[in-house]
Amino acid sequence: MIDIIELSQPNTQLLIDDHTAFPTELADEAIYILREAAAQFERPAILFSGGKDSIVVTHLAVKAFAPAKVPFPLLHIDTGHNFPETIDYRDWLVKSLGLDLIVRYVQDSIDRGRAREETGKYASRNVLQTVTLLDAIEELKFDACIGGARRDEEKARAKERIFSVRDEFGQWDAKHQRPELFDMLNGRIGPGQNVRVFPISNWTELDVWNYIREQNLELPSIYFAHERDVFDRDGLVWSDSPFIHKTPDERPYRARVRFRTVGDMTCTAAVKSGAATLDTVIAEIRSAEISERGARIDDKRSEAAMERRKREGYF
Amino acid sequence: MDILRIATAGSVDDGKSTLIGRLLYETRSVPQDRLDAIDAASKRRGVDFLDLSLLTDGLIAEREQGITIDVAHVYFNTPRRKYIIADTPGHFEYTRNMVTGASKASVSIILIDARNGLVEQTHRHYFIAALLRIRTVIVCVNKMDLVGYSQARFDQIARDFERLAEQIKPEGQEIHLLPASSLHGENITRPSANLRWYRGPALLDLLESAEAHPQRALPARLQVQHVIRPRTEALHDYRGYAGRVASGTFAIGDEIVVLPDERNSRIAAIERFGQRVESAEAGESVTLQLADDIDISRGYLLAKPSEAPVPHREIDARVCWLDHQPLTAGKAYVLQHGVQRVRAKVVAIYGVVNVASLNITPGPPQLNLNEIGTVSLKLGQPIYADDYEDNPANGAFVLIDEWTNNTAGVGFIEPNTQSESPPEVHMGFGV
Numbered sequence: 001m002i003d004i005i006e007l008s009q010p011n012t013q014l015l016i017d018d019h020t021a022f023p024t025e026l027a028d029e030a031i032y033i034l035r036e037a038a039a040q041f042e043r044p045a046i047l048f049s050g051g052k053d054s055i056v057v058t059h060l061a062v063k064a065f066a067p068a069k070v071p072f073p074l075l076h077i078d079t080g081h082n083f084p085e086t087i088d089y090r091d092w093l094v095k096s097l098g099l100d101l102i103v104r105y106v107q108d109s110i111d112r113g114r115a116r117e118e119t120g121k122y123a124s125r126n127v128l129q130t131v132t133l134l135d136a137i138e139e140l141k142f143d144a145c146i147g148g149a150r151r152d153e154e155k156a157r158a159k160e161r162i163f164s165v166r167d168e169f170g171q172w173d174a175k176h177q178r179p180e181l182f183d184m185l186n187g188r189i190g191p192g193q194n195v196r197v198f199p200i201s202n203w204t205e206l207d208v209w210n211y212i213r214e215q216n217l218e219l220p221s222i223y224f225a226h227e228r229d230v231f232d233r234d235g236l237v238w239s240d241s242p243f244i245h246k247t248p249d250e251r252p253y254r255a256r257v258r259f260r261t262v263g264d265m266t267c268t269a270a271v272k273s274g275a276a277t278l279d280t281v282i283a284e285i286r287s288a289e290i291s292e293r294g295a296r297i298d299d300k301r302s303e304a305a306m307e308r309r310k311r312e313g314y315f
Numbered sequence: 316m317d318i319l320r321i322a323t324a325g326s327v328d329d330g331k332s333t334l335i336g337r338l339l340y341e342t343r344s345v346p347q348d349r350l351d352a353i354d355a356a357s358k359r360r361g362v363d364f365l366d367l368s369l370l371t372d373g374l375i376a377e378r379e380q381g382i383t384i385d386v387a388h389v390y391f392n393t394p395r396r397k398y399i400i401a402d403t404p405g406h407f408e409y410t411r412n413m414v415t416g417a418s419k420a421s422v423s424i425i426l427i428d429a430r431n432g433l434v435e436q437t438h439r440h441y442f443i444a445a446l447l448r449i450r451t452v453i454v455c456v457n458k459m460d461l462v463g464y465s466q467a468r469f470d471q472i473a474r475d476f477e478r479l480a481e482q483i484k485p486e487g488q489e490i491h492l493l494p495a496s497s498l499h500g501e502n503i504t505r506p507s508a509n510l511r512w513y514r515g516p517a518l519l520d521l522l523e524s525a526e527a528h529p530q531r532a533l534p535a536r537l538q539v540q541h542v543i544r545p546r547t548e549a550l551h552d553y554r555g556y557a558g559r560v561a562s563g564t565f566a567i568g569d570e571i572v573v574l575p576d577e578r579n580s581r582i583a584a585i586e587r588f589g590q591r592v593e594s595a596e597a598g599e600s601v602t603l604q605l606a607d608d609i610d611i612s613r614g615y616l617l618a619k620p621s622e623a624p625v626p627h628r629e630i631d632a633r634v635c636w637l638d639h640q641p642l643t644a645g646k647a648y649v650l651q652h653g654v655q656r657v658r659a660k661v662v663a664i665y666g667v668v669n670v671a672s673l674n675i676t677p678g679p680p681q682l683n684l685n686e687i688g689t690v691s692l693k694l695g696q697p698i699y700a701d702d703y704e705d706n707p708a709n710g711a712f713v714l715i716d717e718w719t720n721n722t723a724g725v726g727f728i729e730p731n732t733q734s735e736s737p738p739e740v741h742m743g744f745g746v
Contacts, residue, residue, distance in 0.1 A: 021316035023397045027588060031600040032559045035540040036654065039613055064600070066589035067553065068545040151388045159387050178722045179386075179415040179637050183559070184651055184713050188720040202318075202399055204390050 022210040030057070030199035031064040032183065033162055037144050037197045038064075038071050040187035044144035044197070045102070047133075048074040050086035051262040052219055053148025055093070056208055057199055059217055061146075062097055073100035075145070077133050079125040080107045081243045081264040089220040104136040121245050124266035134170045137194055144187065146197040152204045162201055168192030209285060213278045225258045225276040236269035260285075318397045319527045322420035322449070324413050324440040329428040330457045334497035335389055335400060336367025338519070341504040344391035345370060367497075386416045395523050410670075410685035411637040413443050414725060418711070422451045422525045424518075429462045429494070433475045435671045441476075442670040445483045446633065446687065446727065448707055451525045452490045455518060460496040464509040469494045482673060485704070491521050530597040534622040534701075535563030536709045538653040539615045543602055555586065555602035556611055561653065561708040565603065565617070566594035572623050573609055574616045574699045581606040597708065614655035616699045624709065626697035629662070631729040633703075634682060634690050638716060638723035641681035642690070648723065649715040650694065658695035659714065665689040682724075689729065703727035 034057075037044045046061060048054045061070045076090060094101045106125050109115040114135065115128040137145065151157050161177050163185045178186055187195055200208070212219065229240040229252045238244060240252040243266050257270035258281070275281040323331055339345050349370070357366040389400040401416035403409070417423055423444040427437055444452050454476055462468045473492045480490055493502055494510050495518060501507030504519040516524075543555035565571070569582045584604040585592050595601040603617065618624060636642050642661060650659035666675040667688035682688045703710030714724040 023316045023318050025318055025598050028559065028598055028600040031588075032540070035557050035600070039541045039654070063588045064557070065541075065543060066586070066602075067550055067555075068543045152390045179411055179725075181415055181418040181713055181722070181725045182708075182711055183419070184653065184711075186651065186713065186715055186720070186722045188649070188715060190720060202388070202390070204392075204397075206392070207397070 022207060022214045026200070026203055026207055027060060027063075027211065029183075029202065030060045033185070033197065033199040034061050034064040034146065036163075036185045036187065037146055037199075040185070041144035041195070043140070043142050044072040044146055045075040045140070045142045046070075046072065046146045047148075048076045048090065048101075049148070049263070050076070050082065050090050050220060051148065052208055052212065052223065053150060053200060055148075055217065055219065056203075056211060057146060057148045058093065058097070058099070059215065060199060070097075070099055072146075073102050075136060075140070075142070076101065076103045077129045077136065078103050078105045078107075079129050079264050080105065081125055081241075081266050083220070083222050083239075083259075083262065083265055085220045085222045086262060089218075093218075102136075102140065104132050104139075106132045108132070109135060121247065123245060124264060126264055126267045130170065137170070142194060143189065144195045144197050146199065148200055149196075149198050150203050150205070150208070151201050160198060160201065162198055163187050164196040164198065165189060166194050166196060170194075172196075206282070206285060209278070209282050213282060220262060222259045222262060224281065225256050225273045227254060228257050228270065229253070230255050230257060230270055237272060239265055239268070239270055241265045316396055317527045318399060319422060319522060319525060320420045321398060321400045321422045321424060321522065322413075322417040322444075323400055323402050323424045324417075324426070324436075324443075329426045329431075330368075330497050331402070331426050332368030332370070333366075334424075334426065334455065334457065334495075334503070335402060336370040337497045337500055337503050338398075338400075339370055339389065339391050340367055341500060342391045342393055342519075386412050393519070393523065396527070398522065410439065410443070410635065410687075413440065414447070414635045414637070417443055417447050417449060418725070420447075420449055421527050421529065422453060422522065423449045424453045424455055427454060427456045427472060427476070429456050429458045429465075429468055429472065432472050433479065437476070438479060438671040441479060442483065442668075442673075442687075443635075445480075445485055445488070446635070448485045448488065448704065450488060450529050451521075452488060453518065453521055454490065454492045455497075456492065456494045457497055459494045459501065459510060460499055464494075466512045469513070491515070493518060493521070528597060530562040530706070530708045531564065533562035533597070533706045533708070534624075535565050535569075535617075535619050536561040536624070536701075536706070537565065537601075537603070537617045538655060539611055539613055539617070540654050541613060542611060553604075554608070554611075555604055556615075556617070557600075557602045558617075558654075559600045560595050560597050562597045562706055563619075564594055564596040565601075570620055571605070571617050572620045573605075573611055574618065574623065575626065575697060576609070576615070578607070578609045579620060580609055614653075616653075616655075618699070624699045624701050627700055627728070627731070628694050628697050629731065630692050630694065630698075630700070630726075631665075631731055632690060632692060632712070632726035633687060633729060634714070634724050634726045635687045636682040636684055636724045638719075638721055639684050640716060640719070640723065641683045642714070642724060643681045647717065649717055650692065650698070650712050650726075651715060652698045652700055652712040653709070655698060656715075657698060659692045662691040662693050665691065690726075692726075700728050702730050704730075 106128050109132045110117055115131040149157055161180050230237050231240055231250045231252045258273045259270055275284045353369045354365055356369050387402045391398050403413045403416035425440045456469055456472050493515055494513050495502040502510055502517045506517055537558045537560050539556045539558045541557040543557050545553050567582050572579050582603055583606045585595050586602040644661050644664055647660045650657050664679055666677045667679045667686050668675050701709045710728045712726045713722050716723045
């Protein structure tokens with residue numbers, strides 16, 4: 001066999017010079033989906049993580065129902081391991097947009113014996129939040145949970161539907177999904193079932209950033225370059241925090257970093273970066289050598305990690 | 316920047332995943348860490364080249380079987396537009412996935428292995444592209460490297476395909492045939508010295524120039540999704556009708572008719588993304604305000620009086636069945652046309668078509684999973700639909716099983732025969 005890498009490198013004529021345009025029809029599509037969620041379900045909620053994707057979904061919801069109020073609340077599953085900047089931002093956003101916020105705590109699930117804290121070097125509450133989420137869905141009787149997941153993030157998500165039916169255990173059955181034809185969305189469900197709704201399924205990471213820039217949206221400060229105590233593990237840069245068990249040879253040091261995705265402090269790695277503005281962040285993403293979820297420690301657990309977690313009811 | 320939606324289809328092993336991987340790779344849509352991972356995985360599997368098919372390889376079950384089993388979505392950009400590929404499997408059990416993936420596409424790429432020529436799957440893929448009236452069909456004769464880049468071989472396949480297409484090609488559909496090798500990146504984003512006898516555009520050039528939004532030139536249609544009533548002091552009388560323009564355009568001042576009530580009014584204001592705009596065209600999500608206070612609910616259709624659709628209480632439709640439970644005459648379903656749902660009963664199944672031979676078996680007792688047939692339906696309430704061939708955006712529907720809530724079938728409305736007795740079998744196709 002010939003080494004095809006040598007035979008044909010990427011086509012240099014296709015190098016992208018101006019990649020900053022946002023395809024507006026993605027916003028039309030997202031708003032169509034949000035309006036279907038409002039119309040087809042009794043009690044929808046936006047799953048708000050504080051990450052840029054759920055922030056964009058929230059802003060789209062405001063536009064979808066303007067000048068009326070967004071007809072459903074935000075639900076935040078607080079792991080207790082959030083970046084404090086995320087919580088500050090969440091409270092500011094809810095206030096400035098006039099939204100309703102409901103918070104449920106992973107700590108409560110642990111205290112009630114519904115979930116058990118992980119131990120060891122890689123302990124995280126990322127998996128535990130599924131328990132709290134499913135309990136919240138049951139308690140608050142949500143029949144649709146609107147999330148910011150995108151199909152380009154990860155291989156398992158590439159097959160996710162816009163309206164994704166979950167059984168009463170929150171499980172996703174990848175093999176028996178409802179076909180979605182044209183833009184018709186079928187949200188009819190039986191007792192105990194609920195639906196995950198993904199309005200920005202077809203957005204890429206770059207689309208999200210370009211939209212944020214076009215709309216001039218505020219983001220949590222940790223998305224931009226700042227000084228932070230970090231340490232190195234498995235080739236990634238981890239934020240030093242009381243929630244992470246460091247081994248003695250993992251010594252924290254000060255560095256200029258930013259976060260490309262924002263989950264828990266225990267499962268989101270930083271990237272070393274000097275990009276302190278939207279323009280410089282976008283420029284960095286365009287030239288980036290590492291994919292977005294490459295900085296997610298939770299995905300690194302195994303190649304099929306995401307698919308497994310999704311089947312178990314993860315966001 | 317617009318979006319071009321592409322459906323890819325191919326048989327197992329004709330190199331579809333490699334083709335998509337190649338497009339991603341050459342448009343620099345793959346981050347280095349993913350390339351590194353693929354490089355490592357390629358080596359683990361004992362192949363000594365970068366196996367680009369691994370880029371779109373998905374679920375666990377799939378990796379076990381080594382084939383694609385569902386619709387997966389792949390994204391890439393050029394400076395000109397954003398591309399969304401719905402990658403659908405080619406083996407015959409999954410016609411349902413192919414129809415699903417193709418339903419949103421304005422371009423269909425059909426792959427043919429140059430060594431094998433047309434196979435039964437090629438017939439199936441093109442039948443679906445014709446049924447859905449996909450605007451642009453690109454027939455990519457792949458693996459030309461394995462037939463010595465033979466022009467005679469390509470010409471033979473092109474003739475065979477043209478013979479297949481001439482029987483069922485819908486009006487207005489463009490078909491392009493091109494020779495390529497996705498493994499070697501020949502004729503994918505740039506021409507190849509080995510294929511100098513081919514003077515046409517490379518695959519990406521065809522994609523860059525394909526039309527993405529043919530529905531803008533059609534009659535105006537908007538179904539109301541949601542009525543916006545802020546119920547605040549300042550906006551006490553505000554009533555906004557939120558929906559996505561399915562086809563055509565609406566502008567402030569346009570006379571409109573509201574269906575089913577057949578009340579006329581005028582567009583007083585249009586908002587998009589919460590901002591006032593002058594007009595709205597197909598694909599845009601807007602909120603309309605009308606000059607008159609009319610009672611309008613979800614599912615109502617707005618159109619222009621001169622080109623309004625007529626009510627349908629009985630429809631003939633071609634149906635592709637997607638469910639394990641077969642469609643049977645006499646059975647009731649929920650029919651969803653856009654966002655509107657009505658009850659529907661199957662009056663008759665006129666025939667089922669063999670998509671390879673185009674032979675029609677008249678009067679089958681049922682339509683099974685992955686079968687395509689023509690049926691007659693009676694509706695509980697009228698729908699304001701167009702024939703699919705006139706306006707695809709307002710001419711399709713899904714059938715939902717009332718008990719399982721599954722999306723069980725998809726239908727394409729045919730011109731109504733209006734006859735009492737079952738008409739002679741017709742599929743709207745050729746002969």
